[in-house]
Amino acid sequence: MSMRIFLTPSATAALMLALPAFAADDAQSFVNKAAIGGMFEVDSSKIAQDNAKDQQIKDFSKRMISDHGAANAKLQKIAGEQKLQVPTQPDAEHKSDLERLQSTTASLDQPYVEMQRKAHADAVSLFEAYAKEGDNPALRSFAAETLPTLKMHRDMIEKIAGASAGLPAVKTASTPKPPAPVPGANSFTEAQAKKRIQDAGYADVSALAKDEQGVWRGQATKDGKGISVALDYQGNVFAGQQ
Incomplete structure (x- = not known):
């Protein structure tokens, strides 16, 4: 779920990812970002379902379609109740990524995985910030309830990325810390x-x-x-x- 989008000029402060000292987005900005990111998750994963070669990636994409499809429907319902507008089309950045996946003549496994790594790092930051400081109680509850699933998705795609690169899986609470930095595609901003x-x-x-x-x-x-x-x-x- 990619969230690097700034759609509405009414936003009073741009979200600084992973810096909680900054205020969370206003309700409409959060809906814009969450909805467009959610659409991207479903649409990109449908492409991966049809064209990915690795079964792990196919399984992951199937999970994304199911989980984000449900989250998207819930967000749309809450936004409607709060009289907020829900985007129905991807923005230019996400449209470009979808076109890239659709038009690739080589394996799309790697670009899809990298898009998902970045998307989920951004999504976790967005939902964490809004769950803590969001200005709309209903959306704040939605963000808090959805966050554990997003973190699970993030850990899943990091493990897939590590395995596909022949690298150790992403660190978990039970994984010993390595003696030196582990090389690998780094999705942290x-x-x-x-x-x-x-x-x-x-x-x-x-x-x-x-x-x-x-x-x-x-x-x-x-x-x-x-x-x-x-x-x-x-x-x-x-x-x-x-």
Whole structure:
């Protein structure tokens, strides 16, 4: 479910993904983003159902059609009750992604997986922010109820991405932390990477840049001392890594 969309000029503050210090979107902006992202999930997954080669990806896409189809219907019902408009067409960015999937002559498995990784990272950030600070109680409850499913989807697609690249699966609570950053396509945005590092106990995170292995690297402070930090695609945070 991709959410990097800013459709209405009435939005009073743009959502800064994964930075809860910023206010959540207003109700109409949230509906716009959630609805368009939900449509993209269903439409892109229908394409994957017909053309993906990997059975894991076919199974995942089937799950997306079912789960997001139900969430889309619920969102439409709530939005209608709240007298809010629900978009019925994808925006230009999502339309372009759908056309890319439809027109690919090679395997669409990899582009579909990468789109889903980014989409679910964005979706989790959007729904987390609105569940905490949303201005409409009914939509805030919807965001909170839907969030666990989105997080489950995010973990599922990260595991598929790791397996398809021959890399360890994304870190879970029971997965031991590796000794060094794990190379792999990193779907964390710079803002999300910064927050993840801050949540690990570091301050003044700066100069973040993604290297050729997909690892975010930068500088931070801890206990008043400057230190280099790194974040891999699994979400593992490392200090003192070169």
